[in-house]
Amino acid sequence: MAKNKIDSFVLYQKQADLQEYAYNLFVKYPKSEKQGLIQDMKKNIHEGIRITVYINKTYEGRKKLELLN
DSSP states (O other): OOOOTGGGOHHHHHHHHHHHHHHHHHTTSOHHHIIIIIHHHHHHHHHHHHHHHHHHHOOOHHHHHHHHO
16 A cells, blocks of 8 residues: 555654644643643644645745745
């Protein structure tokens, strides 16, 4: 079975590993902090994954560098 193009992208793999690690940590947070803090963290992780996928689909090298900075 051929690998999906995005799955072979190293930066995407790092983002997915970060997401899995963070979700395991979220379980350990006290309930009083879960609402705001974890919601912000999840939003930032998903935004990073969205940008990573966009970078992988972008063909222009200059635009990729701008997004990474």
